[in-house]
Amino acid sequence: MSAGAMNPYITEELRALADMARRFATERVAPGFLARDQNRVLDRDVMREMGAMGLIAPELPEEFGGLGMSRLAAGVIHEEIARADLSISYINLLASLNGQILAAHGVPGVVAPWLRKLVAGEVLVAIALTEPRGGSDAANLRLRVERVGDDYVLNGEKTSISAADQADAAVVFGRTGSVDSGAHGVSALLVPMDLPGITRARFDCHGQRAIGRGSIFFENVRVPVNHRLGDENKGFVQVMQGFDFSRALIGLQVLAVARAALEETWDYVAGREAFGKPLSAFQGVSHPLADFDTQVAAARLLCLQTLWLKDQHLPHSAEAAMCKWWGPKLAYDVVHQCLLCFGHGGYDRGVMEQRLRDVLGFQIGDGTAQIMKTIIARARAGREAVPA
Known part of the structure; x- marks a missing residue:
């Protein structure tokens, strides 16, 4: 289908x-x-x-x-x-x-x-937001961005950046305002990765190994002022609004992996026999798969609805946050269950175990479940009722 x-x-x-x-x-x-x-x-x-x-x-x-x-x-x-x-x-x-x-x-x-x-x-363009001292407190950045004539000069480090060592450019968030200005002192810049003063290192990650993650180091890197994205000191507030779109995409991304795993597992348990019957005849096998199939179908509809809301220029921040925390957790649980259905064959190095490693990363990067649930709570109860 x-x-x-x-x-x-x-x-x-x-x-x-x-x-x-x-x-x-x-x-x-x-x-x-x-x-x-x-x-x-x-x-x-x-x-x-x-x-x-x-x-x-x-x-x-x-x-x-x-x-x-x-x-x-x-x-x-x-x-x-x-x-x-x-x-x-x-x-x-x-x-x-x-x-x-x-x-x-x-x-x-x-x-x-x-x-x-x-x-x-x-x-390939990366997004460089996270820093060594913390990822979830994204507004509390330390990478310095200082205006010198017609350039900005960057000093600092970004870490756990997807495609850090493979990207041709990056959207880099740094502090142009005072340290205590929070989100209102952050600016965003388009930074080509071949500029003098940039070095990069790659991590040896559990999954998502083809895209990779790593650190980007900036030492007196000069970037023309016209490479700024949005207003000075307002990059975080303005540019981060676009993350609702990517959160819905991430939901679809990991759920697609879960759907593929389910399709293969249904075929396998219907064709594999034990004790004279297909594995699917045993409710201990088929009912968990049926549960997950139901949840995946519902989660996918939520992601599509979120994109539809964006296309209609309607509010969708809470829905996008739901996609981001629920999708990766559900996908991991689904692939885990599917791997177990394949027994030792699933545990061997191969497609199913690689899927499990790949989807896990999205429970960490691009906004944790706790941050997403805070966004949802603020949308429902009001920001004053759910302070930072």
Whole structure:
């Protein structure tokens, strides 16, 4: 069954787009899934092919190389790539997140060339927010950004950055205001990664190894003032609003992995016999899978609804936070259960155990469950009732 079958949010056009993306993912992305985990290198050829087919950030305006499509279009593509390889789907995630930031807040003459290359699959742009002293307290940044003439000078470190050592540029958040100014003293900059004074290091992570994570070090790095994104001292407040979009995409991303695992596991337990019956005849096997199938279907609808709300310019911050905390936890629990159904074969190095390692990372990065639940609580009870 295709990704859009019997779904109120998926039109015939989006269903056709999802089918096209799935064919590409099956033929070009899935075959290298295990190998990329071993060599820890993102496949740039696949990335350029994705760009040539319009599979990267199709929601961006045509003036920036996009197709002017809906956020739902980005979502259905995203989940089809993710079901083949979660690390490769980071290309879509980073392009959509950073693409909208650059398009909405950048100087057109500066960001337009980057956006066209981004959509074409020719460059990868990271998001550099987290610092060594903490990730969840994102407004309490220490990377210094000082104005010197027509440049900003950057000094400090970003850490646990996806694609840190592979990105061609990064959206970097740093402190232009006083230390005690909190979120209102943070600015965002588009920083090419080949500038003098930038060094990078890569971690040896548990999962998502093709995209990787690492640190970026800035030592007297000079960036032109016209590379600022949004107003000075307002980068966090302005630019972070775009994270609602990426949170919904992350939900679809990990749930696509869970859906693929469930499909394979249902086939396996229906065909594998024990004590003269299919494994699926035993309720201890089939009922947990039925429970998870139900939850995955509901969670996916929530993610699609969130993207629909964004397309309609309606409030969706609480829904996006729900997608971000529920999706990764549910996906991990689903893949874990599926792995157990395969027994020792699931525990061996292979597709199922790699999926388990890959989805786990999203319970840590891009906003923890606790932060997401605080966002939801504030939306329901009011910010005054749920202070920081």
